Amino acid sequence: MELEFLGTGAGVPARQRNVTSVALKLLDERNEIWLFDVGEATQHQILKTTLKPRKVKKIFLTHLHGDHLFGLPGFLSSRSFQGGDEPLIIYGPKGIEEYVRTSLKISESHLTYPLNFVVLPNKGILLDDETFRVECAKLDHRIASYGFRIIEKDHPGELQVAKLQADSVPAGPVYAKIKKGETVTLADGRQINGQDYIGHAQKGRIVTIIGDTRNCEAIVPLAANADVLVHESTFGKQEQKIAHQYYHSTNINAAKVAKKAQVNRLLLTHISARYLGQAVRELQNDARAIFKNTKVVSDLDIYDIPFHGRKDE
Amino acid sequence: MELEFLGTGAGVPARQRNVTSVALKLLDERNEIWLFDVGEATQHQILKTTLKPRKVKKIFLTHLHGDHLFGLPGFLSSRSFQGGDEPLIIYGPKGIEEYVRTSLKISESHLTYPLNFVVLPNKGILLDDETFRVECAKLDHRIASYGFRIIEKDHPGELQVAKLQADSVPAGPVYAKIKKGETVTLADGRQINGQDYIGHAQKGRIVTIIGDTRNCEAIVPLAANADVLVHESTFGKQEQKIAHQYYHSTNINAAKVAKKAQVNRLLLTHISARYLGQAVRELQNDARAIFKNTKVVSDLDIYDIPFHGRKDE
Numbered sequence: 113m114e115l116e117f118l119g120t121g122a123g124v125p126a127r128q129r130n131v132t133s134v135a136l137k138l139l140d141e142r143n144e145i146w147l148f149d150v151g152e153a154t155q156h157q158i159l160k161t162t163l164k165p166r167k168v169k170k171i172f173l174t175h176l177h178g179d180h181l182f183g184l185p186g187f188l189s190s191r192s193f194q195g196g197d198e199p200l201i202i203y204g205p206k207g208i209e210e211y212v213r214t215s216l217k218i219s220e221s222h223l224t225y226p227l228n229f230v231v232l233p234n235k236g237i238l239l240d241d242e243t244f245r246v247e248c249a250k251l252d253h254r255i256a257s258y259g260f261r262i263i264e265k266d267h268p269g270e271l272q273v274a275k276l277q278a279d280s281v282p283a284g285p286v287y288a289k290i291k292k293g294e295t296v297t298l299a300d301g302r303q304i305n306g307q308d309y310i311g312h313a314q315k316g317r318i319v320t321i322i323g324d325t326r327n328c329e330a331i332v333p334l335a336a337n338a339d340v341l342v343h344e345s346t347f348g349k350q351e352q353k354i355a356h357q358y359y360h361s362t363n364i365n366a367a368k369v370a371k372k373a374q375v376n377r378l379l380l381t382h383i384s385a386r387y388l389g390q391a392v393r394e395l396q397n398d399a400r401a402i403f404k405n406t407k408v409v410s411d412l413d414i415y416d417i418p419f420h421g422r423k424d425e
Numbered sequence: 426m427e428l429e430f431l432g433t434g435a436g437v438p439a440r441q442r443n444v445t446s447v448a449l450k451l452l453d454e455r456n457e458i459w460l461f462d463v464g465e466a467t468q469h470q471i472l473k474t475t476l477k478p479r480k481v482k483k484i485f486l487t488h489l490h491g492d493h494l495f496g497l498p499g500f501l502s503s504r505s506f507q508g509g510d511e512p513l514i515i516y517g518p519k520g521i522e523e524y525v526r527t528s529l530k531i532s533e534s535h536l537t538y539p540l541n542f543v544v545l546p547n548k549g550i551l552l553d554d555e556t557f558r559v560e561c562a563k564l565d566h567r568i569a570s571y572g573f574r575i576i577e578k579d580h581p582g583e584l585q586v587a588k589l590q591a592d593s594v595p596a597g598p599v600y601a602k603i604k605k606g607e608t609v610t611l612a613d614g615r616q617i618n619g620q621d622y623i624g625h626a627q628k629g630r631i632v633t634i635i636g637d638t639r640n641c642e643a644i645v646p647l648a649a650n651a652d653v654l655v656h657e658s659t660f661g662k663q664e665q666k667i668a669h670q671y672y673h674s675t676n677i678n679a680a681k682v683a684k685k686a687q688v689n690r691l692l693l694t695h696i697s698a699r700y701l702g703q704a705v706r707e708l709q710n711d712a713r714a715i716f717k718n719t720k721v722v723s724d725l726d727i728y729d730i731p732f733h734g735r736k737d738e
């Protein structure tokens with residue numbers, strides 16, 4: 113489970129940062145990639161990575177401003193051109209289907225795969241399957257904008273078959289009971305406690321991705337106890353008024369949310385082109401004064417999201 | 426008058442070539458830039474040049490395939506963001522206005538300048554003013570695709586005022602007659618032949634830009650005696666059948682047209698990503714065997730278009 117940032121800029125593309133897109137790589141978990149926002153030239157950024165467009169099975173749009181959207185028709189066409197044939201589902205605000213269908217119709221692009229759309233509710237569950245649940249909630253932007261909470265289901269402890277074999281517990285239906293943690297009596301009279309043969313269960317991870325927004329009440333619940341919070345930080349602390357006026361957040365807004373929601377790590381993105389070099393380090397340092405584990409991300413940065421138990425954080 | 430190639434690839438963006446766009450720089454002639462096609466990330470390519478989006482006053486679309494079109498909404502938005510306020514006119518096939526209006530509506534992009542559309546006729550004159558005439562004609566592609574003939578008006582010879590003053594011809598209404606090349610009698614009795622006081626007239630230049638197409642009859646008239654012919658060359662000479670099947674041209678098709686139309690220079694673009702390095706040189710050499718003054722262009726190449734009289738070609 114990794115986040116790979118394809119574009120980390122705000123508003124318009126700049127030399128240092130492309131417009132917004134981030135890939136959530138669920139290769140081990142589902143052999144899938146999910147994209148969040150598809151700014152223009154996202155497919156160009158993908159050319160610089162190992163990401164395979166055909167592995168992108170879900171696309172989530174935080175909102176429909178061009179800097180989060182205009183790369184979508186090109187990405188869809190290229191996924192088709194490159195032989196993708198598995199269905200793709202797009203979750204986005206009302207209007208997303210009209211935009212995509214019109215773009216494909218006018219350009220006479222005929223996709224090789226089925227395309228489906230889900231219009232985001234103001235608040236609700238978008239999917240809930242064996243391995244993941246995704247929730248969304250509306251934020252506070254000039255146009256409808258959303259945040260996503262991606263919740264990995266807990267990994268139950270695995271049956272330690274090697275240990276059972278070392279202890280000469282013969283394979284058979286009894287393994288299923290042991291796996292459930294039950295205590296069983298073997299044919300040779302030994303009592304076996306299933307708990308001794310089950311590996312460590314791992315709590316699922318939580319990733320929260322917040323679209324363009326002013327600070328608002330919806331964010332903390334989306335971010336509560338997240339392993340990673342990806343939050344926009346269009347402006348720095350001197351620009352709180354401008355940020356509010358333009359329905360955006362500062363690094364300080366984001367850091368306060370991270371602290372309140374008790375996340376593990378804060379990644380700041382959607383950085384205005386006015387911040388370069390030392391100014392970016394200041395954005396980061398000012399946020400760290402409030403929430404220590406903060407990083408301003410750059411295009412093509414990759415962040416691993418470890419299980420809680422691991423010590424590599 | 427210069428051509429600056431922003432994207433020279435075919436179909437999908439590749440590391441070596443972006444999808445199609447070429448800028449015709451008319452800075453000396455009109456203080457304007459005209460864009461022909463706007464593939465995705467054209468605005469990103471522009472960031473690598475000195476081109477100013479606000480100077481782009483006209484955009485011509487050869488056809489509406491995504492690799493020629495999907496950069497348009499982003500370019501329009503950024504032109505607005507960067508303070509462009511002068512009108513922009515878009516010439517393109519039927520459907521162009523629906524595509525642009527839908528993209529702007531869904532993304533709630535409010536442009537700071539007026540936007541107008543002209544739907545291309547099968548054959549006709551698109552504009553005709555003091556300095557330029559532009560004609561178009563339909564080609565032979567899977568969808569409606571067009572070629573453009575951009576004709577600069579002749580530059581009349583300029584009145585050589587310094588020479589008149591050196592010869593003590595007093596300024597006055599007589600200058601207008603001299604400028605027309607008439608013979609006049611001065612107050613001191615001298616006869617003056619206007620022809621002696623007019624600089625060299627310069628024939629206007631002709632640039633022809635051909636959209637995606639199979640070889641077809643419409644091309645030679647568009648290209649006749651052009652200073653520069655920009656022609657697609659998706660495939661090489663071994664792929665004539667594939668080129669025909671996919672409604673595209675080979676380098677050989679293009680070179681034959683250049684020869685027949687007696688152009689001065691042939692620039693091959695829209696090169697399939699399969700051609701790299703030595704294969705590109707072969708594309709060029711095979712075309713040169715038919716039409717010597719041929720070049721396969723690369724992204725960000727700039728070509729000056731000199732007047733006929735000049736010797737720098």
Ligand SMILES: [Zn+2]
Pocket residue numbers: 122123132177179180324382
């Ligand atoms: Zn944005």
Ligand SMILES: [Zn+2]
Pocket residue numbers: 435436445490492493637695
């Ligand atoms: Zn094309």
